[in-house]
Amino acid sequence: LEQRGGLVVGKTNTPEMGAGGNTFNAVFGATRNPWNTALNPGGSSGGAAASLATGETWLSQGSDHGGSLRTPAAYCGVVGLRTTPGRVPTTLVAGVSAAHIGDGVIGPMARSVRDCALFLDTLSGFEPRFPLSLPSPNTSFQDAVARSTARVRIAYSSDLGGLCPVEAPIRNALASALERVEAEGGTVIEDCPDLTGLEDTYRKLRALGLVAAFSRLPKEIHQHFKPALRDNWAYARTLTLEDFADAYIDRTRLFLVMQRFLEDFDVLACPAVSCMPRNSDVEWIDEIEGETFDDYLGWMKFAFLATTAGLPAASVPVAVSRQGLPIGIQLVGPPRGEATVLAVARAVEMAVGGPFGPIDPVVA
Numbered sequence: 001l002e003q004r005g006g007l008v009v010g011k012t013n014t015p016e017m018g019a020g021g022n023t024f025n026a027v028f029g030a031t032r033n034p035w036n037t038a039l040n041p042g043g044s045s046g047g048a049a050a051s052l053a054t055g056e057t058w059l060s061q062g063s064d065h066g067g068s069l070r071t072p073a074a075y076c077g078v079v080g081l082r083t084t085p086g087r088v089p090t091t092l093v094a095g096v097s098a099a100h101i102g103d104g105v106i107g108p109m110a111r112s113v114r115d116c117a118l119f120l121d122t123l124s125g126f127e128p129r130f131p132l133s134l135p136s137p138n139t140s141f142q143d144a145v146a147r148s149t150a151r152v153r154i155a156y157s158s159d160l161g162g163l164c165p166v167e168a169p170i171r172n173a174l175a176s177a178l179e180r181v182e183a184e185g186g187t188v189i190e191d192c193p194d195l196t197g198l199e200d201t202y203r204k205l206r207a208l209g210l211v212a213a214f215s216r217l218p219k220e221i222h223q224h225f226k227p228a229l230r231d232n233w234a235y236a237r238t239l240t241l242e243d244f245a246d247a248y249i250d251r252t253r254l255f256l257v258m259q260r261f262l263e264d265f266d267v268l269a270c271p272a273v274s275c276m277p278r279n280s281d282v283e284w285i286d287e288i289e290g291e292t293f294d295d296y297l298g299w300m301k302f303a304f305l306a307t308t309a310g311l312p313a314a315s316v317p318v319a320v321s322r323q324g325l326p327i328g329i330q331l332v333g334p335p336r337g338e339a340t341v342l343a344v345a346r347a348v349e350m351a352v353g354g355p356f357g358p359i360d361p362v363v364a
Contacts (some may be wrong), residue, residue: 001061002103004122012047014226017213018063018104021071021300022283023047028098030280033075035325039277044074048109049250055358056286058110059119065104065206067273067303070330073109074272077326077356079345081314082106082306084336086134088120089127098212101359102132103205103307112355113316113346117141120338137339144339146344150184154331157192157263163199164301165289167275173327174271177318180351187350192268193261195305197250201299204247208238228284228296234271255309255335262334267344271302272315272330276323303334312338318352325358 002008013023013031018284023046024030031046033039034053043052045062049072052060062069064082085102092099108119121142125134146193154180159173178188214222225233262268275288284296293299306313315328329348333341349355 001122006122012045012051012060013048014044017229018044018065018068019046019229019232020296021067022280023072024280024283032280032361033277034359034361035077036174036323036362036364038279039325040075040280040282041077042273042277044068044072045080045109046072049073049078049080052078052109052111053357053359054077054361055323059153060109061119061123062109063104063106064296065209065307067300069109070105070272070303070313070315070328071300074317074328074330075277075326076178076268077317077320077359078109078111078217078326079314079316079355080109080111081107081116081120081338081341082312083120083124084134084312085310086130087312087336087338088123089125090135090159092129096216098209099131101132101209101212101309103209103287107283111357112294113342114142114145116314117145120342134336139339141342143342144343145346148343149185150181150347150351151194152344152347153264153266154178154181154186154188154344155191155261155267156188156269157190158271160270160302160305161192161195163195163304164274164299165291166271167289169276169321170271170273170303170327173319173321174269174329177348177352178269181348184347184351187346188349193257195254195257198254198308199301200302201247201250201254202308203235204239204243205251205308206297207232207239208244209245210249232293241292251310252309258305258309258311258332259335266340267331267333270330270332272328274302276300276325277320282333302330309336312341314345316348317354317356318348320356324362
């Protein structure tokens with residue numbers, strides 16, 4: 001980034017090990033939602049999203065495995081793009097990095113789709129030292145956004161085939177936003193592919209990543225993990241080689257399902273998150289619309305699809321609730337299709353009157 005003229009002004013807050021949908025840690029405390037400082041800004045890139053929403057920064061970079069770009073983008077009213085594995089190269093450390101496990105990716109955040117595309121053009125590009133690295137496309141992502149038209153083809157599912165419950169304000173806001181997209185000339189069809197086994201597959205893949213990341217850490221560090229991380233580590237160690245092999249077979253099936261499905265659509269739209277933000281001191285959400293969850297991954301299931309299938313996905317703000325909180329829509333695109341995702345995101349952004357912000361923090 002700096003080699004291409006970027007000015008890095010600082011680091012923003014994130015939860016321990018980047019794990020969690022709320023941004024807090026024992027060192028720097030909690031990050032607050034700028035739209036209501038009593039609430040959760042999302043995580044793990046919560047500091048990045050909050051700094052964008054308030055105009056503290058122009059662009060922010062984050063990472064995403066279980067929605068760490070998309071969740072805070074939705075809660076803070078900014079744009080967050082989970083990229084295809086290999087689109088943005090990262091620094092590797094021999095004996096530490098497990099670069100061939102490409103589920104956790106780096107991606108851009110910005111207040112507008114156009115700025116997000118500009119930042120992706122800067123972040124991306126072939127890096128021979130990164131094993132999954134993709135070449136830059138022949139046409140820039142900024143050009144793809146500039147050529148965006150209203151005649152988009154969107155498949156929409158409010159719950160991804162029953163994967164996760166959704167609170168009414170989100171469901172209603174997304175339906176209204178897509179009606180505006182249709183009014184501008186877009187096509188929206190309620191449809192969803194067969195995503196059987198998605199949650200189980202994602203959890204196993206995530207566990208494999210944890211084994212790669214944590215297995216060589218000293219026991220003294222493990223002893224300081226927050227309870228949620230200790231539970232994640234304990235689950236990962238119960239899995240077998242057959243479990244991991246099954247997960248990779250199932251992820252290939254889900255990739256092929258999505259590849260075929262998106263031959264008829266530009267993107268699959270769904271909620272970015274399943275509920276409105278809770279109070280900042282609530283570590284993770286254990287109930288939505290009567291359905292309860294046993295761990296902090298349960299309420300973030302809408303993030304699982306893009307990660308498991310290795311697809312690009314963006315969260316784009318489309319509405320502000322009656323309580324003054326932003327609501328985002330998630331757009332999941334075809335393989336290596338960041339240009340398509342950004343072009344559709346721009347069409348949606350224009351249809352709803354975006355972009356939003358920056359805002360002055362609303363202190364509760």
